[in-house]
Amino acid sequence: MSGAVSTFVDKLRAIVGDKGLITDEAGKRPYLTDWRDAYLGKALAVVRPASTEEVAGVVKLCAAEKVAVVPQGGNTGLVGGGIPLEDGREILLSLGRMNRILEIDEIGYSMTVEAGVILKTIQETAAAHDRLFPLSLAAEGSCTIGGNLSTNAGGVQVLHYGNTRHLVLGLEVVQPNGDVWNGLRALKKDNTGYDLRDLYLGAEGTLGIITRAVLKLWPKPKDVATAWIAVPSPQAAVDLLSGAHAASEDNVTSCELMGRQGIDLVLAHIPGAADPLAERHDWYVLLEWSSTRARREGAKETGLREKMEGYLGEAMEQGLVLDAAIAQNETQARALWSLRENHTEASKKEGPSIKHDISVAVSKIPSFVTEGLAAMRKALPECRPVTFGHVGDGNLHFNCQAPQGWDKQRFNAHAPAISGAIYDLVVGYGGSISAEHGIGLMKVDELAHYRSSIELDAMRAIKRALDPQNLMNPGKIVRV
Ligand code: FAD
Ligand code: MLT
Ligand code: ZN
Numbered sequence: 344m345s346g347a348v349s350t351f352v353d354k355l356r357a358i359v360g361d362k363g364l365i366t367d368e369a370g371k372r373p374y375l376t377d378w379r380d381a382y383l384g385k386a387l388a389v390v391r392p393a394s395t396e397e398v399a400g401v402v403k404l405c406a407a408e409k410v411a412v413v414p415q416g417g418n419t420g421l422v423g424g425g426i427p428l429e430d431g432r433e434i435l436l437s438l439g440r441m442n443r444i445l446e447i448d449e450i451g452y453s454m455t456v457e458a459g460v461i462l463k464t465i466q467e468t469a470a471a472h473d474r475l476f477p478l479s480l481a482a483e484g485s486c487t488i489g490g491n492l493s494t495n496a497g498g499v500q501v502l503h504y505g506n507t508r509h510l511v512l513g514l515e516v517v518q519p520n521g522d523v524w525n526g527l528r529a530l531k532k533d534n535t536g537y538d539l540r541d542l543y544l545g546a547e548g549t550l551g552i553i554t555r556a557v558l559k560l561w562p563k564p565k566d567v568a569t570a571w572i573a574v575p576s577p578q579a580a581v582d583l584l585s586g587a588h589a590a591s592e593d594n595v596t597s598c599e600l601m602g603r604q605g606i607d608l609v610l611a612h613i614p615g616a617a618d619p620l621a622e623r624h625d626w627y628v629l630l631e632w633s634s635t636r637a638r639r640e641g642a643k644e645t646g647l648r649e650k651m652e653g654y655l656g657e658a659m660e661q662g663l664v665l666d667a668a669i670a671q672n673e674t675q676a677r678a679l680w681s682l683r684e685n686h687t688e689a690s691k692k693e694g695p696s697i698k699h700d701i702s703v704a705v706s707k708i709p710s711f712v713t714e715g716l717a718a719m720r721k722a723l724p725e726c727r728p729v730t731f732g733h734v735g736d737g738n739l740h741f742n743c744q745a746p747q748g749w750d751k752q753r754f755n756a757h758a759p760a761i762s763g764a765i766y767d768l769v770v771g772y773g774g775s776i777s778a779e780h781g782i783g784l785m786k787v788d789e790l791a792h793y794r795s796s797i798e799l800d801a802m803r804a805i806k807r808a809l810d811p812q813n814l815m816n817p818g819k820i821v822r823v
Contacts, residue, residue: 348387351387351404351410352387354404354408355388355390355401355434358392358397358404359390359391359392359400359401362391362393362440363390363391363392363393363397363440364389364390365388365389365390365391366388370389371389371435373418374389374415374418374435374437375426375427376426377421377423377425377426378418378421378482379421379691381423381785382423382426383429384426384427384428384429384433385427385429385430385431386413386427386431386434387410387431387432387433387434388434388435389434389437390434390435390436391436391437391439392436392440392441393441394441395515395517395523395554398436398441398517398552398554399517399521400521401436402436402517402518402519402520402521403521404521405434405814406519406520406521409812410433410814411432411433411434411813411814411815411817412433412436412548412552412816413425413426413433413816414438414548414552414553414816415435415438415490416438416439416458416487416489416490417485417486417487418490419485419486419490420494420781420783421698421700421783422777422780422781422782422784422785422786423783423784424494424548424781424782424783424784424816424819425490425548426784428817428818433817436552437459438458438459438552439459439487440459441457441458441460441489441554442457442460442461442487443456443457443460444457444460444464445555447468447469447472447474449472449473449474452474452559452560452561453529453557453558453559453560454469454474454476454558454560455527455555455556455557455558456488456555456556456558457554457555458487458488458489458552458553458554459487459488459489460487460488461483461486461487462478462483462484462486462487462491465478465488466479469560469563470563473562474561475560475561475562475564476510476560477503477504477510477561477596478491478496478498478500478504478507478510479498479499480496480497480498481684481685481686481687488556489553489554489556492514492543492544492553492556493544493546493547493548493553494507494545494547494779494780494781495507495508495544495779495781496779497733497736497738497779498733498779499597499683499733501736501738501779502596502597502598502735502736503595503596503633504561506779507544508541508545509559510558511557511558511559512528512530512531512557512558512559513526513528513529513530513557514527514543514553514556514557515527515553515554515555515556516543516550516551516552516553516554517554518551518809519550519551519810519811519814519815523554524551526540527555527556527557528557542805542809546820547781547782547783547816547820548815548816548819549806549810549815549816549817549821550805550806550809550810550815551809551810551815552815562635563635564596564633564635565634565635565636566634566635566636566637566638566646566647566648567631567632567633567634568631568632568646568648568650568651568669568670569629569630569631569670569675569676569679569680570629570630570631570655570668570669570670570679571619571628571629571667571668571670571679571682572627572628572630572655572666572667573620573622573626573627573664573666574624574628574663574664574665575624575663575665576625576626576709577600577734578709579626579662579663579664580598580626580628580708581705581706581709581734582663583628583630583658583664584630584705584734584735586654586658587630587632587654590650590651590653590654591647591651591654592634594634594647595630595631595632595735596631596632596633597629597631597735598628598629598630598631598733598734598735599629599630599683599732599733599734599735600627600628600708600730600732600734601626601628601682601686601730601731602627602728602729602731603623603625603626604727604729604730604744605689605690605729606618606627606682608690608692608693608729608744609685609686609689611689611693612685612689612692612693613681613685613689616681616682617678619668619682620666621666624665624666628734629679629680629682631676632647633647634647648669648671651669655667683731686729686731686740690729690744694744694745694749695744695745695750695751695754695755696729696743696745697743697754697755697758698740698780699742699743699762699769700738700740700777700779700780701738701739701765701766701774701775701777702736702737702739702775702778703737703739703769703772704737704772704773704774705734705735707772707774708734708737708739711739711768711772712730712741715741715765715768716728716730718764718765719741719761719764719765721764722760722761722763722764723743723746723757723760725749726743726744726761727743727746727747728741728742728743729743729744733779737778738778738779743761766789766793770793776789776790777789777790781820782819782820783820784819787818787820787821790820790821791821791822799821802820802821803823806823
């Protein structure tokens with residue numbers, strides 16, 4: 344360590360103490376690589392403050408010494424946003440020790456939390472108070488609310504509750520100069536000028552560090568019906584969803600689409616995974632309805648399950664459903680969900696893949712899938728398409744698994760052709776090249792290519808105005 348660096352590290356230690364500082368290479372390592380092992384960064388130190396005051400002190404020091412700061416929560420991001428650059432001149436600021444639930448307001452349906460609270464803890468705390476925090480995604484056991492807010496995460500219930508942006512009332516944010524903005528307002532209505540809160544949601548740590556948040560809560564559902572449905576095509580999936588809104592009395596809370604290729608990967612790599620249906624099919628829907636009205640148990644049970652059964656029966660007669668299994672209890676429902684949620688894990692175990700986290704209008708999904716699969720095969724005939732995702736809100740993970748036996752280097756040589764073809768198609772459909780994962784490092788060039796100069800200029804102007812020294816997660820989202 345050079346003298347200047349060791350002095351800087353000593354100043355950090357004076358703010359966060361020994362418990363809040365990691366400087367040895369082995370200790371830093373888990374923070375410097377991402378969930379997919381796609382990026383490996385370097386950092387002067389990993390700093391783990393325990394309070395907003397400590398975050399503010401660290402950021403103030405960094406502003407004075409012109410050291411850039413990369414915030415990190417659970418490090419489950421899929422676009423490299425939480426990984427420092429390779430030059431080793433940044434610090435990694437982990438929010439993991441700021442993990443307290445500060446307040447629950449049952450009457451006002453809100454919860455105030457620190458940024459490092461794990462999403463699952465928030466869900467469980469809400470449930471213990473007969474409330475629901477509806478953000479739900481496969482990484483919920485390790486991602487943090489600060490990361491969710493900073494990526495404006497989506498997940499499996501967006502069609503009903505909205506993405507993270509819609510689940511938050513107020514924020515506290517440490518500014519790039521170390522000042523603390525207290526926007527922890529629990530207000531449903533607040534039209535007092537520009538919405539600063541919205542700026543930080545999805546900013547991926549490039550404008551400031553989120554330290555606390557006031558989250559919205561909903562009543563906890565008392566009746567849930569979950570079905571695993573084989574459908575003949577993505578068109579049938581979309582038609583099934585369209586009718587389900589009215590049939591469920593507007594209680595559709597999840598609608599996920601999966602192609603057979605992804606199911607095969609899950610069955611091959613995830614211990615205990617089992618196909619719920621007797622025959623193989625090309626496409627599947629995981630449909631969930633939830634209501635706050637409790638089931639009426641009795642001789643003739645009435646609830647969402649019976650209603651769903653009736654709807655799927657009619658849909659089968661119309662040719663929209665080939666076969667289906669409705670979960671009879673929570674354990675069965677969990678098993679169905681685990682087939683869906685393990686797609687990413689199974690794909691990682693299988694080998695290299697190229698991810699396309701895209702969205703188009705729900706009604707355009709069927710033709711997009713047809714054209715997209717053709718475009719992928721044209722770019723690389725041996726590729727193995729793996730399509731799954733949140734069809735209910737128009738977001739597909741339109742991924743491409745490497746041909747069997749190919750290594751990362753050989754496969755990645757084809758990435759520009761494959762991704763270019765998919766993104767051109769998405770943009771032609773008026774869609775988004777990043778529906779829920781963000782831009783991070785992975786899509787900086789794509790954003791610059793596909794967004795208009797008006798949008799890019801506005802983004803750069805905001806970045807320069809709020810972070811004039813470019814010390815907040817530089818190089819992510821837009822280059823300035
Ligand atoms: P990190 O990965 O630590 O950071 C993400 C970004 O936010 C980085 O740019 C980081 O610098 C910034 N950041 C983190 N904390 C703060 C803070 N306090 N202040 C300012 N900036 C901060 N995403 C979805 O949207 N939907 C899904 O369905 C989904 N499923 C997933 C499934 C799996 C198996 C995995 C591995 C990931 C999945 N993701 C999904 C991606 C990821 O989990 C989300 O993006 C999540 O919101 C990231 O949270 P995190 O705490 O891990 O953030
Ligand atoms: C999911 O929906 O499972 C995720 O967003 C993860 C992925 O895209 O791999
Ligand atoms: Zn997703």
